[in-house]
Amino acid sequence: MLYFTRWKAMAIVLTALVVCLFAFPNFISEKTVQSWPKWAQRHVVLGLDLQGGSHILLAVDTAAVRKEKLESLRDDVRRVLRDARVGYTGLVVRGNSVEVRVREANQVETALAKLRELSQPLGGFLGTTGQRSLDVGNDGNLIRLTVTDPAIVERVRQAVEQSIQIIERRINELGTVEPLIQRQGTDRILVQVPGLQDPTRLKELLGKTAKLDFRMVDVNVTAEQALQGRLPPEDEVLYGTGNESKVPYVVEKRILVSGGDLTDAQPGFDPRTSEPIVSFRFNTSGARKFAEITQQNVGKPFAIILDNQVISAPVIREPILGGSGQISGHFTVQSANDLAILLRAGALPAPLTIIEERTVGPGLGQDSISKGKTSSYVGAAMVIVFMLATYGLFGLFANIAVAINVAMIFGVLSLLNATLTLPGIAGIVLTVGIAVDSNVLIYERIREEVRAGRTPINAIDAGFTRALATILDSNITTFIAAAVLFYIGTGPVRGFAVTLGIGIITTVFTAFTLTRLIVATWVRWRRPQRVPI
Amino acid sequence: MRLLRIVPDNTTFDFMRFRRISFPMSALMSILAITLYFTHGLNFGIDFKGGTLVEVQTKAGPADLAKMRSSLNALGLGDVQLQEFGAPDDVLIRVAEQPGGDAAQQAAVAKIRGALGEEVSYRRVEVVGPRVSGELLSYGIIGLMLAILCILVYLWFRFEWQFALGAMIANVHDLVLTMGFMSLSGVDFDLTSIAALLTILGYSLNDTVVIYDRIREMLRRYKRMPMPDLLNASVNQTLSRSVITHVTVSLALLALLLFGGQAIHSFTATMMFGVVLVGTYTSVFIASPILIYLGVGTGRDSLTASARDEKERP
Numbered sequence: 001m002l003y004f005t006r007w008k009a010m011a012i013v014l015t016a017l018v019v020c021l022f023a024f025p026n027f028i029s030e031k032t033v034q035s036w037p038k039w040a041q042r043h044v045v046l047g048l049d050l051q052g053g054s055h056i057l058l059a060v061d062t063a064a065v066r067k068e069k070l071e072s073l074r075d076d077v078r079r080v081l082r083d084a085r086v087g088y089t090g091l092v093v094r095g096n097s098v099e100v101r102v103r104e105a106n107q108v109e110t111a112l113a114k115l116r117e118l119s120q121p122l123g124g125f126l127g128t129t130g131q132r133s134l135d136v137g138n139d140g141n142l143i144r145l146t147v148t149d150p151a152i153v154e155r156v157r158q159a160v161e162q163s164i165q166i167i168e169r170r171i172n173e174l175g176t177v178e179p180l181i182q183r184q185g186t187d188r189i190l191v192q193v194p195g196l197q198d199p200t201r202l203k204e205l206l207g208k209t210a211k212l213d214f215r216m217v218d219v220n221v222t223a224e225q226a227l228q229g230r231l232p233p234e235d236e237v238l239y240g241t242g243n244e245s246k247v248p249y250v251v252e253k254r255i256l257v258s259g260g261d262l263t264d265a266q267p268g269f270d271p272r273t274s275e276p277i278v279s280f281r282f283n284t285s286g287a288r289k290f291a292e293i294t295q296q297n298v299g300k301p302f303a304i305i306l307d308n309q310v311i312s313a314p315v316i317r318e319p320i321l322g323g324s325g326q327i328s329g330h331f332t333v334q335s336a337n338d339l340a341i342l343l344r345a346g347a348l349p350a351p352l353t354i355i356e357e358r359t360v361g362p363g364l365g366q367d368s369i370s371k372g373k374t375s376s377y378v379g380a381a382m383v384i385v386f387m388l389a390t391y392g393l394f395g396l397f398a399n400i401a402v403a404i405n406v407a408m409i410f411g412v413l414s415l416l417n418a419t420l421t422l423p424g425i426a427g428i429v430l431t432v433g434i435a436v437d438s439n440v441l442i443y444e445r446i447r448e449e450v451r452a453g454r455t456p457i458n459a460i461d462a463g464f465t466r467a468l469a470t471i472l473d474s475n476i477t478t479f480i481a482a483a484v485l486f487y488i489g490t491g492p493v494r495g496f497a498v499t500l501g502i503g504i505i506t507t508v509f510t511a512f513t514l515t516r517l518i519v520a521t522w523v524r525w526r527r528p529q530r531v532p533i
Numbered sequence: 534m535r536l537l538r539i540v541p542d543n544t545t546f547d548f549m550r551f552r553r554i555s556f557p558m559s560a561l562m563s564i565l566a567i568t569l570y571f572t573h574g575l576n577f578g579i580d581f582k583g584g585t586l587v588e589v590q591t592k593a594g595p596a597d598l599a600k601m602r603s604s605l606n607a608l609g610l611g612d613v614q615l616q617e618f619g620a621p622d623d624v625l626i627r628v629a630e631q632p633g634g635d636a637a638q639q640a641a642v643a644k645i646r647g648a649l650g651e652e653v654s655y656r657r658v659e660v661v662g663p664r665v666s667g668e669l670l671s672y673g674i675i676g677l678m679l680a681i682l683c684i685l686v687y688l689w690f691r692f693e694w695q696f697a698l699g700a701m702i703a704n705v706h707d708l709v710l711t712m713g714f715m716s717l718s719g720v721d722f723d724l725t726s727i728a729a730l731l732t733i734l735g736y737s738l739n740d741t742v743v744i745y746d747r748i749r750e751m752l753r754r755y756k757r758m759p760m761p762d763l764l765n766a767s768v769n770q771t772l773s774r775s776v777i778t779h780v781t782v783s784l785a786l787l788a789l790l791l792f793g794g795q796a797i798h799s800f801t802a803t804m805m806f807g808v809v810l811v812g813t814y815t816s817v818f819i820a821s822p823i824l825i826y827l828g829v830g831t832g833r834d835s836l837t838a839s840a841r842d843e844k845e846r847p
Contacts, residue, residue, distance in 0.1 A: 203639070379785040386784060387781070429786075429789055451543070466750075485676065488675065490724070
């Protein structure tokens with residue numbers, strides 16, 4: 001156990017040295033590190049709890065996705081039956097289905113055949129799963145089209161993917177460093193933005209669907225009449241934004257031009273009133289539609305609607321032919337800027353809800369770092385003194401081994417570009433405990449072997465052999481706990497599991513190699529007559 | 534230089550005899566802990582209960598808790614708790630989960646920000662909606678169970694099934710007592726607590742495994758030694774290691790407890806209780822003696838005799 005071949009000893013020292021060296025960039029200023037080659041730049045990333053920032057978990061509104069899917073199916077059914085010249089009544093959305101009653105019994109088969117074409121194969125390679133997007137069935141004249149669950153899941157998946165792209169565009173406009181945006185589970189998106197003072201603006205940007213519509217205001221009915229129940233079926237009542245959230249508008253349901261036709265949006269100022277505005281430009285088809293509408297409706301008001309709220313309802317003074325326009329609606333400089341960002345990034349396919357938020361201010365992060373440092377130093381100092389007092393020279397060996405161990409933990413963390421959190425620091429402090437324990441196990445075993453009457457070298461050799469088996473057993477059990485923590489844990493708990501797990505691996509490595517090598521070198525050098533522990 | 538010897542060489546404490554005290558004591562403590570858990574309950578944090586937690590620091594001098602409380606209570610957010618957090622200008626605000634789903638929680642945060650205005654800086658804002666809190670709790674419980682199961686299987690492979698069972702009984706005992714401590718001290722039970730419980734589990738097992746390793750070695754070496762004597766010898770031989778290791782772990786934890794700040798205070802306090810107080814006691818006084826009852830090393834003449842002794846003296 002105490003004999004090392006020269007190349008083996010060198011391999012051990014080299015491994016430890018290389019791993020320790022990877023920790024080096026953490027102690028150098030970021031500027032210097034950036035001039036190094038890419039592979040040497042790897043370093044520990046501070047978690048949001050240490051550097052401050054926002055962690056926001058968003059969920060796609062699956063109910064809204066379902067509703068939208070059913071409504072578009074209803075429109076499809078209407079179109080299909082009309083094209084096939086099938087007379088029908090009572091086309092409605094009921095639960096997960098669209099129902100329609102065919103007037104003439106002899107047309108039911110035709111209708112069924114046509115409607116079945118709406119159902120598409122789902123998933124797999126070329127639809128190999130055998131699942132379809134719709135179940136079409138009938139009960140006499142009543143035809144029922146049910147949206148299958150896999151179809152909804154597929155739609156939600158698409159919605160998440162689209163949302164991620166749109167969120168990325170929105171957040172990039174904020175100019176923050178290294179935001180993290182990733183899918184979680186089937187219907188969730190995790191957004192982590194470091195170093196943000198106030199997440200309110202971020203949340204506003206994430207929480208808005210940003211669905212922009214241009215529709216006509218119905219001037220034949222006043223809002224009062226509409227609210228009293230005389231609302232024409234092709235109209236609906238929407239309210240204003242901000243201070244005007246109680247002001248009702250009667251607008252047509254028909255969308256003339258939508259936000260999807262925008263190519264650009266920029267914040268600016270109205271040259272006459274110097275009020276903040278958002279100016280926009282349509283793409284070709286949007287510009288054509290907009291020109292047509294404004295030509296036909298000079299003198300009438302139209303409504304600019306964002307997420308079912310009327311931003312403004314200006315009167316068309318003259319036809320707008322250039323394909324660009326502006327929105328003014330009691331904006332502040334910031335809200336005009338945000339609206340421009342939202343319009344440029346596009347509308348979310350479905351509303352997103354914030355289901356979890358954790359924000360740490362930069363002050364708390366700084367405090368946590370300094371407290372983590374203090375407690376680590378104090379803990380390390382106490383352990384070092386205690387080990388020296390208990391084992392003397394061997395205590396010194398143990399301290400060297402533990403110090404290298406900690407350096408190696410940082411090395412591995414850097415290599416993995418891992419995130420260091422406050423619980424992660426706690427994990428490192430606890431690893432120090434485990435690392436010391438491995439030394440204690442070895443030394444206590446050596447003490448025992450000495451008492452049993454072995455010669456010093458024999459005792460040391462036997463001590464290592466017997467203790468290492470125990471070290472392996474005890475560390476594997478702790479490692480299992482760390483692994484489970486890693487798999488089930490989120491955020492801070494994961495950080496703890498990572499450092500604990502890495503710490504256990506480096507501890508076993510140092511116990512089996514470095515500590516043994518240090519003691520072996522000392523034995524060869526001093527040829528001790530008695531073991532000084 | 535004279536070296537420190539906390540535990541003298543060749544100790545011969547009769548740990549196995551002590552089981553007549555330690556077993557009833559542990560049973561009583563466990564029952565007490567379970568009763569506490571059901572009557573007093575755990576103080577679930579927002580991770581598992583949902584709700585909002587805001588840590589603020591007043592910009593001008595110590596916080597006026599009464600004033601803040603009255604302005605927050607006026608918002609109609611239901612149960613609002615305020616607590617000084619580590620320093621007089623640092624206040625922790627907890628708001629119970631709002632009815633009305635995830636969006637309602639965000640509305641509550643906006644209201645709190647509005648009420649406190651610019652007089653404070655926000656150090657931490659955590660909002661956990663009803664959907665997430667339920668999942669976090671079930672993940673936590675599943676994780677704990679899974680960890681115990683994995684460790685059990687490992688021990689079963691590495692030792693005999695009696696050892697695995699003994700370790701598991703010791704484990705559950707540790708967890709039950711620690712949760713009793715959490716109930717009594719009223720620390721927040723959240724994700725970090727699950728991490729603490731798992732670490733306690735790991736540490737306590739680590740300790741138990743070290744003693745079990747020794748027991749296994751003794752079983753191979755001394756085929757005729759009576760079981761209680763063998764267990765006693767094993768525990769005594771590893772006693773010095775147990776004590777020294779626990780002193781070092783306590784030192785590390787003490788540093789975290791004293792200088793680690795409020796954010797990990799409940800974590801370290803729980804660890805201190807679980808690792809230092811319960812873990813060591815369990816491996817020595819519960820995990821080892823229980824092997825007698827589980828019939829480790831059956832087939833030894835002396836053991837059958839001692840087992841008969843046990844039956845005659847209840």
